[in-house]
Amino acid sequence: MRLPPLPFETKPVRRLHRPSPQELWAQQEPVVLTGCMDDWKLLHELKARATPEQKLAVLGSRFGTQTVEYHRLPGHLGGHYHFQKENLEGVTFSGPQAGVTFDTFAGELLRSLSGASSDYVYLQSHAVEPGTALFEALGPNVLPVLHEQQVFPKLWVGSPGQVVNLHYDDFINFICMLEGTKRVTLFAPELLPFMYHAPFDRMLNQAMASHVRLLEPDLESFPLFRQALSEARVAVLEPGEVLFTPPFWWHHVESFGLNVMINNWLFREHLDEVVEMQGDLTQAIRLFHARPAGQRDRARALYQRTVFAPGAASAPEPAGSTEQEEPGLAEHRARTRALVARLPEALRKQHALYYDHFVFQTSGEPFPSQPGALTAMVERNAHAPTFFLRD
Structure with missing residues (x-):
């Protein structure tokens, strides 16, 4: 399928054919996997059908009377799941329509595909x-690289033009294409200072998100994003292909044609460690957000030396580290040292990145598209255990 061009230059995501588990888990960047869905019955059944009606009938036959829920977006929104242009506190979508059969949903989808409805x-x-x-119609354990305890497949089905705007997950994501095409634009975790992160308690469907609209980037309102654009990577996925995305990689997803995919989210690190990171970051922001810049700079140097430098958290505390440090700050740094000593390298790096941007504010205002948003987030969650509010 010929896709509309993106309004910026990109680098292609590398491809691997049927990697071994050892080869895959060594990857630190996104990769497109080929040959890993060859055993999927559902992939072959959909390929054998010519029309959207026939393909949706195949899916419906495997649902039976099981109910589903789905989102509907009015046509004027262009299929964008995002923050509202005029109100960054609001989103473009509302709650899903629930409790319908798959066949009822399929009927609405066919109306969208045929043009009888302008809704997405x-x-x-x-x-x-x-x-x-x-x-049972998926491959054994979904993918050859997974074992039974790592299998948590989710189905996504939609009309053309859906756009899930820039967001990231704190776990591994496998996108397995069954029908249609997806274009996924990705940005590395290290580009966080340029991504215009939304407040932690303002998520897009449980995902951390950016305020930037990638397909029409307003570089006057979001000038720092220019530095991220130069590092954009793109994966175009066709049926039978899989995108492996490591944790914390920003991604923007466009759908073309009748779109069917299975994704599988996976925590390789223990979920409790991620939750503990979020609690620690919450406390650090509360401790430092209102302090003078000079004090945050001195604290950053101390944390860099005693907490986040490679091996620092597991080494003895350097002599004189706690001199002139307030008791509450010293106690927090000690707890953070203990946490970081337990974290795998990938999570340690992300935690250090979070501290630099949100705690020590090395790039200035942590939420530059909403001046004052950091203080507002702290105030509205004054009694919450964490800023990371999830169901």
Whole structure:
């Protein structure tokens, strides 16, 4: 399929054919995997059908009477799941329509595909339960690189033009294409200072997100984003291809044609460690957000030397580290040292990046598209255990 060009230059994401688990888990960057869906019954069944009606009938036959929920976006929104242009506190979508059969959803999707309706419809993140006909139509353990305890497939089905704007997950994501085309534009975690991060408690469907609209970047309102654009990477996925995305990589997803995919989110690190990171970051922001810049700079130098430098957290505390440090700050740094000593390298690097940007404010205002948003986030969550509010 010929896709509309992006308004900026990109680098292609590397491809691997049927990597071994050892080869895949060594990857630190996104890769497109080929040959890993060859055993999927559902992929072959969809390829064998010629029309959207026939393809959706195949899916419907594996749902039976099981109910689903889906989102509907009015045509004037252009399929964008994002923050509102005029109000960054609001989003373009509302709650899903729930409790309908797959066939009812498929009827609405066909109306969208045929042009009888200008609405965009999207079934998102439907859990595919073991033992169901749909689960049995996937490959063994979904992908050859996974074992049974890592299998958590979710189904996504939608009309053309859906755009899930820039966001990131704190876990691994596999996108497995069954029908249609997806274009995924990615940015490395280290580009955080240029991404115009939204406040932690203002997520897009449970994901950390950017205020930038990638397809029409307003570089007057978001000038720092120019530095991220020069590092953009793109993966175009066709049926039978899989995108492996490591944690914390920003990604923007466009859908073309009738779109069907399975994704599988995976925590390789223990979820409790990520939750503990979020609690530690919350406390650090509360301790430092209102302090003078000079004090934050001195604290950053101390944390860099005693907490985040390679091996520092597991080494003895350097002599004189706590001199003139307030008791509350010293106690927090000691707890952070203990946490970082337990974290795997990838999470340690992300935690250090979070501290630089949100705690020590090395790039200035942490939420530059909303001046004052850091203080506002702290105030509205004064009694919450964490700023990372999830269901």
